[in-house]
Amino acid sequence: MAKLKSLIKLEGSMEDLTFYKGTDGYFVRTKGGVSKNRIMNDPAFARTRENGAEFGSITASGKLLRTALGPMLFRAKDSxxxxxxxxxxxxxxNLDSVSARGARNVADGLNSSSSISIFEGFDFNARATLGSVLNSIVSVDTANGAVRISAYNPMEQMRSPEGATHFSLQVGFLRIDFATGVYDLTQSPEEVYPLTNGTISPVLTPDSEPTATGTGMHFILIEFFQEVNGVPYMLNNGAFNVLHLLKMS
Known part of the structure; x- marks a missing residue:
C-alpha cells in the first residue's frame, strides 16, 4: 500500500490499481491475490479463515459496545x-482459554481477570483523556453505579478549552452481554457547573441499575460549553469532551 502524493486526488480502479481515500489521506494499492473461493475452501488457508472469523467477532463486539453507549459516545469520540x-x-x-482457534471471542475473554487491566481506563476520545482533563480522585460504587469526585477547584484542577464558560458531568452504568448482544445503559442526570473559582464535590448516581446481565461497566462523561445569553453551545464539536471507562464489575 502506497500513499498518493499528487495534486489530482483519485478514487476508484484503473487497470491493476485501486485508488481510495483513508483517514490519513489518499492511498493506492494493486489488485490481485488469492481468490475468495480458494481462501474459503483450501485447507492451506485454514488459519486465514480462523483469523477472519475471530476478526469478525471482535469487530462485532466493538460495534455492540459503541451502540450500547448511544448518546454518551456521540458526544465524546475521536475519528x-x-x-x-x-x-x-x-x-x-486472546484471553479466551476455552474456545477453539477461530472461535475465540470477547465474551469468554472477559472471564479472565486480566481483561480488567486491559480495558479499564479506556478513553473514547484520545484527544481528551480523563487524566489530562481532570486532576482529582474519582471513585465508583459498583453496586449502584454512583461516582464520587473528591473536592476540587475546576479553575485549578481542570484543563478546559479556550472560550469555555461551563462544563457538565454525567455517569453511565452499562451491563452488556457480548455473547447474546443484550445490554442496558442507565445514566445520571447531567450536572452543569460554571467554570469559576470555588470547590465542588460532585456525586453522580444513575437513575436506576441496569436490568441486563453481563459485564458491568462504569463511565464518566465530561462536556465543555460556552454560554451565550443563557444558551449553551458545545465547543468545537466536542473535541475536548471526555468519555472514560472508569471501572468494570
Missing part, C-alpha cells in the same frame, strides 16, 4: 475510535 476499540477487543479475545 480512530473504531480501530482503537478493535485493538483492545482483540487483546481481550
Amino acid at each position: 480512530k475510535l473504531t480501530s482503537r476499540l478493535v485493538k483492545v477487543m482483540a487483546q481481550i479475545k
Whole structure:
C-alpha cells in the first residue's frame, strides 16, 4: 500500500490499481491475490479463515459496545475510535482459554481477570483523556453505579478549552452481554457547573441499575460549553469532551 502524493486526488480502479481515500489521506494499492473461493475452501488457508472469523467477532463486539453507549459516545469520540476499540477487543479475545482457534471471542475473554487491566481506563476520545482533563480522585460504587469526585477547584484542577464558560458531568452504568448482544445503559442526570473559582464535590448516581446481565461497566462523561445569553453551545464539536471507562464489575 502506497500513499498518493499528487495534486489530482483519485478514487476508484484503473487497470491493476485501486485508488481510495483513508483517514490519513489518499492511498493506492494493486489488485490481485488469492481468490475468495480458494481462501474459503483450501485447507492451506485454514488459519486465514480462523483469523477472519475471530476478526469478525471482535469487530462485532466493538460495534455492540459503541451502540450500547448511544448518546454518551456521540458526544465524546475521536475519528480512530473504531480501530482503537478493535485493538483492545482483540487483546481481550486472546484471553479466551476455552474456545477453539477461530472461535475465540470477547465474551469468554472477559472471564479472565486480566481483561480488567486491559480495558479499564479506556478513553473514547484520545484527544481528551480523563487524566489530562481532570486532576482529582474519582471513585465508583459498583453496586449502584454512583461516582464520587473528591473536592476540587475546576479553575485549578481542570484543563478546559479556550472560550469555555461551563462544563457538565454525567455517569453511565452499562451491563452488556457480548455473547447474546443484550445490554442496558442507565445514566445520571447531567450536572452543569460554571467554570469559576470555588470547590465542588460532585456525586453522580444513575437513575436506576441496569436490568441486563453481563459485564458491568462504569463511565464518566465530561462536556465543555460556552454560554451565550443563557444558551449553551458545545465547543468545537466536542473535541475536548471526555468519555472514560472508569471501572468494570
